[in-house]
Amino acid sequence: FVRRSKPLKLSPAGLRLLKLAQQVLPQVEALQDEFSGLRAGSTGRMHIAIECHACFEWLFPVLEQFRRHWPDVDVDIRPGLAFDALPALLREEVDLVVSSDPEELPGVEFVELFDYNPVFVASQSHPLAEKPFVEAADFRGETLITYPVERTRLDVFSQLLIPAKVEPAAIRQVELTAVILLLVASNRGVSVLPDWVVREVKYSSDYVTRPLTAQGITRRLYAAVRKDDLGKPFMNELLKLAGQEARKLQQA
Numbered sequence: 001f002v003r004r005s006k007p008l009k010l011s012p013a014g015l016r017l018l019k020l021a022q023q024v025l026p027q028v029e030a031l032q033d034e035f036s037g038l039r040a041g042s043t044g045r046m047h048i049a050i051e052c053h054a055c056f057e058w059l060f061p062v063l064e065q066f067r068r069h070w071p072d073v074d075v076d077i078r079p080g081l082a083f084d085a086l087p088a089l090l091r092e093e094v095d096l097v098v099s100s101d102p103e104e105l106p107g108v109e110f111v112e113l114f115d116y117n118p119v120f121v122a123s124q125s126h127p128l129a130e131k132p133f134v135e136a137a138d139f140r141g142e143t144l145i146t147y148p149v150e151r152t153r154l155d156v157f158s159q160l161l162i163p164a165k166v167e168p169a170a171i172r173q174v175e176l177t178a179v180i181l182l183l184v185a186s187n188r189g190v191s192v193l194p195d196w197v198v199r200e201v202k203y204s205s206d207y208v209t210r211p212l213t214a215q216g217i218t219r220r221l222y223a224a225v226r227k228d229d230l231g232k233p234f235m236n237e238l239l240k241l242a243g244q245e246a247r248k249l250q251q252a
Contacts, residue, residue, distance in 0.1 A: 049085035053147040097224040118155035136164035143189035148173040156192035
């Protein structure tokens with residue numbers, strides 16, 4: 001304070017201290033609130049990596065619901081990490097990995113989300129539309145339209161064609177599901193997609209859907225999560241919503 005001043009007045013040094021306090025104290029209070037939220041499980045980070053290309057079809061509705069319930073959780077999707085997703089999880093660069101291929105990893109739990117069926121999709125006028133189901137040999141003369149990922153990450157290859165040692169006549173890679181379906185409807189090729197993707201085309205006269213093999217093929221999708229994060233309330237909520245939304249789409 002300025003000596004012998006009435007009323008008391010802050011000195012230049014005091015004014016600087018006051019200005020600094022006005023800047024710092026709100027930041028300290030915000031940090032205290034953030035720590036309190038972290039301890040209570042109401043705030044945090046949810047960065048997701050996806051190994052399943054078609055998972056965007058059901059993941060976005062899940063995240064929309066999650067955002068409304070947990071507005072203070074930072075949500076992000078990292079599709080660019082798809083092929084290094086599990087190492088990124090171990091490095092704590094992401095918090096959840098959607099995958100159909102569980103592995104034994106230290107400190108990581110693969111939580112079951114839901115089962116699904118890879119489904120053959122073709123034009124209504126395609127010759128294979130006459131069959132009640134398709135087998136590996138049926139792909140020999142076909143152009144197979146797939147997502148642009150490694151063969152081993154595609155169900156049609158890992159579960160059907162590779163074990164049978166069958167090679168399609170051609171492979172055409174397409175990024176978007178809507179474009180895949182457009183090409184299939186135009187009889188430019190055939191595709192195999194998860195059942196939650198083909199829920200709408202099942203009722204369209206432009207397409208036919210058939211099971212793979214007489215028994216059908218069933219796959220399971222998992223969420224890989226660090227075990228230390230499984231106790232977080234918002235993590236449990238996201239896992240629950242993911243399973244519910246996928247089953248809703250499958251039953252539509």
